[in-house]
Amino acid sequence: MNFSLVREMMRKDFQEVRRNGYVFYSLLLLPILLVAVSVIDSLAIALSTSGQSRALLSTFSTIMVFIPAIVTSLIGSTSVILEKNNHSLEPLLATPITDSELFAGKALAPLSVGILLSWVAFTLYIVVMDALTYGHLGYLLFPTDLTLVQMFFLAPVTGMLGTFLTLLVSSKMKDVRAAQQVSALVVLPLLLLLFLPIVASGADLIINFVAGVGFLVAALIIFFVSVKAFRRETILISWGK
């Protein structure tokens, strides 16, 4: 795989998102909003004296695990279908890029933005929660082992699963709106359903880790299925029909 082509593809996609003010500022707003909501909801629990209650705090940070998948539903679901609708796909497919390099470029752009934004959100949440609770508790509440697993393992893996699933599903869609709708109404709820048992389990570290491994395996399976489905001929002739 020629990574310089993949990197250039990602860079171009980033720049297109950056130039699209509506999408770009929505993306910036996403971690801020999620952190604000999580802080408001979890502050009372954090300040309570019960250690058991504080164990529930990790469920609030769980929402940030979904940021990469949400970002994918915003920008990843449309990236290929948009190229086709804008007629830029044909000249792109005429370059020496291979099908798997194109898939990797298209998948990695939204995935890396999503992971970056989730880390920004986790960091903001940790800093704000510690700043607000340190005076009362006398110790730093975050980061916990669980937060770190969520931040550096579960969020990227959930993002991968969401991205590959979204690209696979969007390949069957007729237009940009359909791709986004399916991504938001099918892929995200599916991920949420997969995640609910983990949250319900009381946010146990081991369960989170095992779930992460399960998601990783699922993501890899979907990756290989997606790469097989991601053939230039199929994209050129069938996609968007």
Place this chain on the structure above:
Amino acid sequence: MIQVSGLTRVYGSTVGVEDLNFEVGDAEIFALLGPNGSGKTTTLRLMTGMISPTNGYVSVDGTRTDQLKLLPEIHRKIGILPEVPGHYENLSAYRNLQFYGRMYGMSDDAIESRTKDLMVEFELWDKRDSPVATFSKGMKQKLAILRTVMHDPKYVFLDEPLSGLDPESSKFVRDYMKSLKENGKTVILSTHDLDDADKLSDRVAVIRNRLLAIDSPSALKAQAFKRTVVFHIESIRGLDLKEIEAMAFVNSARISKDSLVMEVDSPEKNNPDITAYLVGKGFRIQFIGEIRRSLEDVYLSIVEKSKEGKL
């Protein structure tokens, strides 16, 4: 050289193209002509390896386009201009070209100098930092042509390259295509503009899901029509058309207003005899001309024959 051999592409139960056989030589301008839905785009896509054939093959300099592992190697040799320019409209013109330069593995220095040269030549340099969305249709088309030749490909595939261009830009692009040929590049052109194909092409292929005719425009004209001469006569009353038709070299004759219109074997050889006959009969000839058949006449004749099942 590009070799097309037994090329067939079927979409479900629909035949895109069937059993195409031709070659495109180096430094040649080759035009693909055909009605809408005749398989021109399918042929271009097959020739560039964008889609694979159901039967037959295309080889570019000896490498078959259905060998997917070798496709990047083929794609370095070819540039494709699709019918719709398809730019990244939010990005600048320069960034669009830079992106494609990098995708073709060009160094940033090479991209910079090539982009500047081309944009200056195409009078787009002053607009290099403007988003493509702000460009006129003609400017977008010019930029798309620059993108196509950015990596200096040996084979340039152009689908309707003059579409949307004003007459001045159109002439500029035509001249540019000729200069590509002079520099040893091969241009494969798909167009509806038969006048352009006539002026530009060394050879044309007329397709309607299969190859109907292939040759130089002048050879196709000669094959499709006998040469037609017109004698404008001061007063044509009293002319005996049967005597004219009886001449061995006259294939057909008719009177149109004050003109005698004849299909003859060779105007250079036959006009003096016709002139002598008419003068001898007392007719005063005002001037003699030849009806030039356009490629459009040839094309329409070929397509019509194909529809009637005569080809």
